[in-house]
Amino acid sequence: MVMMPDGTADRLYTGSPTGSTLEPGPLIKADWPYPPAAGADRDEQQAHSIETNEIMKSFSTFVVNNVRWLTGAFLLTLVSSFGQTFFIALSNGGIREAFGLSHGEFGGLYMLATLLSAATLPFLGRPLDRYSTVTMTIATMVMLACATIAMGFAGSLPMLLLALYLLRLFGQGMMTQTALTATGRWFAANRGRAISVVTLGFHVGSALLPFLFVLVAGLVGWRGSWFVCTAFILAVALPLASALVWKERNPQSEAQPGPQRAMKHWTRAEVLRDPTFYAICLGVLAPAFVGTTIFFHQVYLTELRGWPLQLFASGFAVLSVTTMACALLSGWLIDRFSAVQLLPLFLLPLALACFAAAYLTAPFTIFVFMALLGISYGFSSTLEGAMWPEIYGTAHLGAIRSVVVAVMVLASAMGPGITGYLIDAGVDYSLQLALMGVYSLAAALLMWRVSRRLTRGLSRGWSLSGS
Numbered sequence: 001m002v003m004m005p006d007g008t009a010d011r012l013y014t015g016s017p018t019g020s021t022l023e024p025g026p027l028i029k030a031d032w033p034y035p036p037a038a039g040a041d042r043d044e045q046q047a048h049s050i051e052t053n054e055i056m057k058s059f060s061t062f063v064v065n066n067v068r069w070l071t072g073a074f075l076l077t078l079v080s081s082f083g084q085t086f087f088i089a090l091s092n093g094g095i096r097e098a099f100g101l102s103h104g105e106f107g108g109l110y111m112l113a114t115l116l117s118a119a120t121l122p123f124l125g126r127p128l129d130r131y132s133t134v135t136m137t138i139a140t141m142v143m144l145a146c147a148t149i150a151m152g153f154a155g156s157l158p159m160l161l162l163a164l165y166l167l168r169l170f171g172q173g174m175m176t177q178t179a180l181t182a183t184g185r186w187f188a189a190n191r192g193r194a195i196s197v198v199t200l201g202f203h204v205g206s207a208l209l210p211f212l213f214v215l216v217a218g219l220v221g222w223r224g225s226w227f228v229c230t231a232f233i234l235a236v237a238l239p240l241a242s243a244l245v246w247k248e249r250n251p252q253s254e255a256q257p258g259p260q261r262a263m264k265h266w267t268r269a270e271v272l273r274d275p276t277f278y279a280i281c282l283g284v285l286a287p288a289f290v291g292t293t294i295f296f297h298q299v300y301l302t303e304l305r306g307w308p309l310q311l312f313a314s315g316f317a318v319l320s321v322t323t324m325a326c327a328l329l330s331g332w333l334i335d336r337f338s339a340v341q342l343l344p345l346f347l348l349p350l351a352l353a354c355f356a357a358a359y360l361t362a363p364f365t366i367f368v369f370m371a372l373l374g375i376s377y378g379f380s381s382t383l384e385g386a387m388w389p390e391i392y393g394t395a396h397l398g399a400i401r402s403v404v405v406a407v408m409v410l411a412s413a414m415g416p417g418i419t420g421y422l423i424d425a426g427v428d429y430s431l432q433l434a435l436m437g438v439y440s441l442a443a444a445l446l447m448w449r450v451s452r453r454l455t456r457g458l459s460r461g462w463s464l465s466g467s
Contacts, residue, residue, distance in 0.1 A: 073180075073245070075244065079201075079205075079237045083147070084172050085292040086316075090217070090222075092296070092299060094223075099157060105420075106420070111420075112161065112413075112417075113167075114164075114413030117409055118173075120173075121409060122406050125398050125399045125400070127398070140175055141237060142238070143166065144166075147163060147170055149226070150163035152223045152227045173405055173406075179198055183195055185397060187249075187251055188251040191385075191386050195331055195381075198385070199327050203323040203378075204320065216228050268402075272403070282446060287376055287380045288408040289411040290440070292416060293415030294357065301429070307366060308363075315369070318367050322371045322374025322375055323377040327379075327381055331382050339387040346383060349372045349375040358431075359434070
């Protein structure tokens, strides 16, 4: 059984003769608000309008009733931007100039720092299952503040490596994991909606922070900008986020989805023995690999195409708007269908984005690429947050997510390093982008097969990944 957003239960979707995971089936309620067909009478159109208004009202009520927890987790995802590649890459030119590094050398150093953070993350996942959200929030933000200080003071390669390691570990890694693990536990019937709101922090960060960082760097330099980040974390983000997440939310306060979608609460050891977990990871890592690679080498791409860097930077606004819209849409769809059934969708626009970046050279390509990437990011960010508790339960979610985040961090480490060395070796960058598109298509096919298998298992009452 699956609980719908209004609290009613419906049977799981059991598949269709065509094999489409999104064809209307028993999962969809009888009053599913499809747009009325052409020629529908006025009563049908009015009923559809009322249904749409009720959906919007329901979403608004949900946000208002849970604004404390949603805002707290949103702030965590926003602050995670300080450890994300798009933000660190803003100092790319200054770092390479200060330390005399080539594209490949800095990419290799960045890859090493990210690999080390990925290796550390699984050991930091278990505390999320043992300690309160506010405890983990305070600890993570303090360490992230230390990382920004280290970045500003870095005067040698070992110090730079340490700063990058801490930024990746506590920014991209633990800040993200704390936010999504807490949200996955706090919400059940409306988990998709909650994740879609919380992940908006990523996209607001990518829209606003690059502009602000460049503005501040123009006044105080790239090192001084990192000290400004420290001040923001300690003076604003830390006290505000701590106050918001001080009280844990009890998911029993919302309508429960009857029996949990996950038939059992898997331990991390059980998950690591499940072949389906590794198959899903092959798809999940694609957006991290592609996005990190392109944004890390954005200066090289713009020079190669003859695009103004300012024009490329303006494309982040398109990326953010598209991502936010698709994140909210996917959250609603997850609560209507399930994360498992939507699994194959997020890789198709990613493949198109890669092909656009590889073969189109006109300046408008920037906005086409950013829009397609935003669609993929919007769906993947919400799916990634809602999928794991749906499949494996919530009892050991912190430990499980630590492995997932480590895989994604690993992917984000491999991209800049590998492509940086290939660039130095003279390998055509367009060819590299096209190969990323081919991989995304292959991964989408794999996700379609995984989605069908898991959906059939659910319809027969199996544990999601077992028989």
